[in-house]
Amino acid sequence: MAVANQSGVISKNKPVRTTRLQQEARIGLLFLAPWLIGFILLKALPILAAFVFSLTNFEMLTPETTKFIGLENYIRFFGDSQAGGSLFGSLGYFLLTVPLEMIVALALAAIFTSERLKNKRFSQTLIFMTSIIPATSIFFIFRGSLQYAQRLIFEPMKLPPIEGFGLLLPFMALWSIGPGFLIMYSAMESVPNEIYEAARVDGAGPFARFVNITLPMISPAIFFTLVVNLTGAFGGAVLLDRGYILNFSLSPMESYINSTMFTQGDLGYASALAWVTFTVMMTITIILFRSARRWVYFPEEDDNGEI
Amino acid sequence: MVRSKRRQELSRLSFKLWDFTGTALLNFFMFLFILLYLSPLPFMIIASLTPSDQFLDRNAPILPSDRETFHYEGRDLIVYNVPMEDGEKHLALYKASRQSSEFIDPENPEAGLITWQGNWRALKAIYHFKPTLENYNEFLGLTRLPLLFKNTIIVAIISEIGVLFSSIAVAYGFSRFRIPGVQYIFFLLIATIMIPSNITLVPTYFLYSGHVLNWIGTWLPLIVPHFFGSAILIFLLRQNFKSIPRDLDEAAMLDGAGPLRILISVILPQSIPVVTTVALLHFFYIWNETRNASLYLSISPNLQTVSFGIQRTQSFFFTPEALMVGATVVMVIPVIVLFLSQRFFMQDMVVTQIEK
Numbered sequence: 001m002a003v004a005n006q007s008g009v010i011s012k013n014k015p016v017r018t019t020r021l022q023q024e025a026r027i028g029l030l031f032l033a034p035w036l037i038g039f040i041l042l043k044a045l046p047i048l049a050a051f052v053f054s055l056t057n058f059e060m061l062t063p064e065t066t067k068f069i070g071l072e073n074y075i076r077f078f079g080d081s082q083a084g085g086s087l088f089g090s091l092g093y094f095l096l097t098v099p100l101e102m103i104v105a106l107a108l109a110a111i112f113t114s115e116r117l118k119n120k121r122f123s124q125t126l127i128f129m130t131s132i133i134p135a136t137s138i139f140f141i142f143r144g145s146l147q148y149a150q151r152l153i154f155e156p157m158k159l160p161p162i163e164g165f166g167l168l169l170p171f172m173a174l175w176s177i178g179p180g181f182l183i184m185y186s187a188m189e190s191v192p193n194e195i196y197e198a199a200r201v202d203g204a205g206p207f208a209r210f211v212n213i214t215l216p217m218i219s220p221a222i223f224f225t226l227v228v229n230l231t232g233a234f235g236g237a238v239l240l241d242r243g244y245i246l247n248f249s250l251s252p253m254e255s256y257i258n259s260t261m262f263t264q265g266d267l268g269y270a271s272a273l274a275w276v277t278f279t280v281m282m283t284i285t286i287i288l289f290r291s292a293r294r295w296v297y298f299p300e301e302d303d304n305g306e307i
Numbered sequence: 308m309v310r311s312k313r314r315q316e317l318s319r320l321s322f323k324l325w326d327f328t329g330t331a332l333l334n335f336f337m338f339l340f341i342l343l344y345l346s347p348l349p350f351m352i353i354a355s356l357t358p359s360d361q362f363l364d365r366n367a368p369i370l371p372s373d374r375e376t377f378h379y380e381g382r383d384l385i386v387y388n389v390p391m392e393d394g395e396k397h398l399a400l401y402k403a404s405r406q407s408s409e410f411i412d413p414e415n416p417e418a419g420l421i422t423w424q425g426n427w428r429a430l431k432a433i434y435h436f437k438p439t440l441e442n443y444n445e446f447l448g449l450t451r452l453p454l455l456f457k458n459t460i461i462v463a464i465i466s467e468i469g470v471l472f473s474s475i476a477v478a479y480g481f482s483r484f485r486i487p488g489v490q491y492i493f494f495l496l497i498a499t500i501m502i503p504s505n506i507t508l509v510p511t512y513f514l515y516s517g518h519v520l521n522w523i524g525t526w527l528p529l530i531v532p533h534f535f536g537s538a539i540l541i542f543l544l545r546q547n548f549k550s551i552p553r554d555l556d557e558a559a560m561l562d563g564a565g566p567l568r569i570l571i572s573v574i575l576p577q578s579i580p581v582v583t584t585v586a587l588l589h590f591f592y593i594w595n596e597t598r599n600a601s602l603y604l605s606i607s608p609n610l611q612t613v614s615f616g617i618q619r620t621q622s623f624f625f626t627p628e629a630l631m632v633g634a635t636v637v638m639v640i641p642v643i644v645l646f647l648s649q650r651f652f653m654q655d656m657v658v659t660q661i662e663k
Binding site for chain 1: 329330333334336337340341344345346347348349350351354369472473476477479480481483484485486487489492495496497498499500501502503504505506507509510511513514531532534535536538539541542543546547549550551552553566577578580581583584587588591592594595596597598614617618621627630631633634637638641642645646649650652
């Protein structure tokens with residue numbers, strides 16, 4: 001009896017478990033389907049074409065002379081000091097603006113969750129507003145208000161004039177915190193109140209609550225902002241379009257790729273540059289994802305640390 | 308007994324005082340921050356109200372002003388502050404030349420021309436404070452704003468529906484199901500975010516052109532791709548869905564709820580702030596999107612979107628005041644939308660949704 005029962009359980013249990021897993025995978029794939037179909041129909045071929053271009057000397061004005069040149073474009077990159085400079089420029093842009101942007105966004109979001117703050121709707125609108133202004137206008141606003149400051153404050157007080165556009169980058173970064181601020185604020189608002197209440201009962205002060213509850217709970221959102229800012233610095237997808245037309249960009253590497261592509265029409269080399277940039281970005285992203293296992297917190301850790 | 312009561316009262320009072328001071332300080336700090344943060348913004352408003360020739364005069368005042376002129380012999384002469392032997396005089400410039408110029412006295416035109424030695428460019432014109440709406444009128448005359456607004460709102464709403472449905476579904480698929488090899492699919496999703504966007508522009512254009520899909524000159528290239536979800540928004544939603552504990556899912560599952568039911572009545576009510584953020588970000592993205600609009604809508608003027616339309620006008624008049632007018636105009640609707648959407652961020656709203 002016991003044996004039969006045991007074998008019955010085993011023979012029944014195993015197929016049931018696998019089909020349940022299979023069913024779960026099937027339903028999951030059904031939910032992933034929109035993106036997968038879109039990728040196959042609209043994204044995959046252009047990406048593949050961009051890769052093929054990088055192996056040719058495709059010039060936009062003379063497409064008929066295109067021929068396969070192998071890895072020549074990639075070899076050309078290693079001799080191109082301007083390309084290397086732009087790549088490091090993008091890295092510098094990322095390292096310079098992102099910490100500033102993220103710390104200010106995080107601090108603002110933390111202040112906004114306080115019940116003591118009045119007129120939140122109004123302040124939040126004002127803070128986000130600047131992230132919608134088109135980039136060309138931002139440049140003029142910056143230049144114009146610098147002249148105003150010069151005439152109204154610096155000249156009457158006999159202070160030395162403000163030099164150049166060194167301030168433009170941090171200014172631009174600060175005036176783009178809207179999305180990061182919104183993401184972190186919404187993540188903070190999703191943290192259940194009960195956790196805070198429990199910590200308060202245990203005697204944790206506001207600072208301890210922020211470090212031990214808020215930061216771990218919103219670490220997925222912080223991680224997201226970090227990755228998205230990285231792609232923005234190198235010219236990948238962005239959360240907010242700043243109304244750039246074709247060849248203007250704030251990212252040094254993207255500007256260089258764009259000028260190679262649109263001004264010189266050298267699509268083959270531009271594609272190779274883009275793939276080099278992509279490799280650099282992907283390497284940094286993989287390192288970030290690896291590091292995320294240590295500091296990004298998810299309530300369920302059954303994914304073997306995969307984030 | 309009395310002393311301890313008094314002490315209690317005192318401590319309560321000091322707590323209240325402390326509480327009040329904290330609130331006041333916090334709000335004051337926020338006020339100061341916003342003031343500083345927006346301090347370059349007045350330039351935008353002032354410049355948009357300034358007559359265009361004021362930007363050409365280095366000695367012009369900062370605020371929008373009107374130059375004092377004197378009508379003489381059928382011409383409007385500009386009045387300058389001219390230093391003469393008997394003090395400064397307001398004279399109208401009649402004939403300008405580098406070494407010496409001829410002026411006329413507006414108060415005494417019969418006296419004839421007055422010759423003044425020196426460079427007239429060093430003189431200061433007389434200005435009166437007078438903001439003008441002329442830039443706006445001119446800009447609105449060149450840009451069919453109601454049409455552009457209507458087009459953009461239609462494109463934004465249709466693509467918003469698509470992007471929300473698909474991105475939420477895909478993010479749910481990524482965050483809640485054990486699928487073999489799902490990490491590779493996610494890796495692919497992240498990779499599509501990283502590919503420099505301009506590099507697929509030419510092949511994508513080919514795909515949408517008459518050779519394959521024939522979508523050029525329609526809204527389809529701006530709308531259809533969003534119906535397959537936006538990789539960046541999927542990533543954002545997935546981060547949030549994964550940080551929701553599964554206890555409620557499992558409870559609902561035991562009650563016999565299917566995956567779709569769990570998404571709608573367990574996951575989404577806990578994600579209202581992030582879904583609002585995603586909806587807003589996509590709306591602003593569409594509102595400001597210029598690259599695709601300029602590629603695919605150049606040939607159909609009646610379908611153009613606001614950001615492209617405004618940049619087109621600005622490309623003919625690349626002046627500070629035209630740029631500032633454009634920037635002000637393009638911001639109006641996003642700011643209203645942002646202001647109205649705020650209530651979805653409040654936590655009490657989220658809690659009541661769960662309780663229902």
